[in-house]
Amino acid sequence: xxxxxxxxxxxxxxxxxxxxxxxxxxxxxxxxxxxxxxxxxxxxxxxxxxxxxxxxxxxxxxxxxxxxxxxxxxxxxxxxxxxxxxxxxxxxxxxxxxxxxxxxxxxxxxxxxxxxxxxxxxxxxxxxxxxxxxxxxxxxxxxxxxxxxxxxxxxxxxxxxxxxx
Numbered sequence: 789x790x791x792x793x794x795x796x797x798x799x800x801x802x803x804x805x806x807x808x809x810x811x812x813x814x815x816x817x818x819x820x821x822x823x824x825x826x827x828x829x830x831x832x833x834x835x836x837x838x839x840x841x842x843x844x845x846x847x848x849x850x851x852x853x854x855x856x857x858x859x860x861x862x863x864x865x866x867x868x869x870x871x872x873x874x875x876x877x878x879x880x881x882x883x884x885x886x887x888x889x890x891x892x893x894x895x896x897x898x899x900x901x902x903x904x905x906x907x908x909x910x911x912x913x914x915x916x917x918x919x920x921x922x923x924x925x926x927x928x929x930x931x932x933x934x935x936x937x938x939x940x941x942x943x944x945x946x947x948x949x950x951x952x953x
Contacts, residue, residue, distance in 0.1 A: 793868045795886050798894070799823035799863045805845075807854030815850040819843050821865060821886075840886040843867070849891050862885060862894035901913065 802820035809815055816826065821841045829835055843865055843937050867888040874881050 794866070795869055796864070796866050797821055797823050797843075797886065798862070798864045799841070801857055801859055801863060802840065804859050805848060805850075805853045805857050815847055815854070817845050817850040817853050819845065819853060819863075821863065842883070843888045844870075845887060845888045845891060849888065853891060856893060864892040864894055866890040 799821040802822050805817040805819045807815060808816045819842075821843050823839045823841060825837045825839065826835070827835055865886065865888045867886045870885055870887050872883045872885060917936070
């Protein structure tokens with residue numbers, strides 16, 4: 789039997805990420821994501837519903853989240869569902885969470901929501917442009933087409949040559 793486990797969420801971070809490293813040196817962080825849904829009831833009334841989702845990020849994606857994501861940051865997360873089960877005090881517990889495989893930072897560089905100044909949205913040492921997607925193979929490639937040298941514009945190599953203004 790075939791199966792498909794894919795989740796795409798867009799929402800706001802509910803708390804500042806806390807970056808930690810496991811014994812083998814891999815970075816991991818857990819974030820909360822508030823996802824809003826607005827729908828019309830059969831009576832014609834609009835209802836807004838917020839769903840809170842726990843997301844776990846690993847590796848370089850976790851490090852980027854720890855450095856650039858703050859409470860209230862808008863994010864797009866792509867990943868998969870995972871069911872955690874454990875037993876405590878003789879009672880079986882379970883929790884469904886998302887393992888984030890890709891993360892895209894949303895919003896502007898110069899200003900955040902509500903007039904709040906946002907941190908720069910560039911991955912340290914990688915020169916990834918604002919709104920770049922982080923996760924998967926993007927950070928495992930030796931030459932990803934970005935110039936990381938001093939004075940780098942943070943965009944693709946030669947990108948300024950193609951701008952008509």
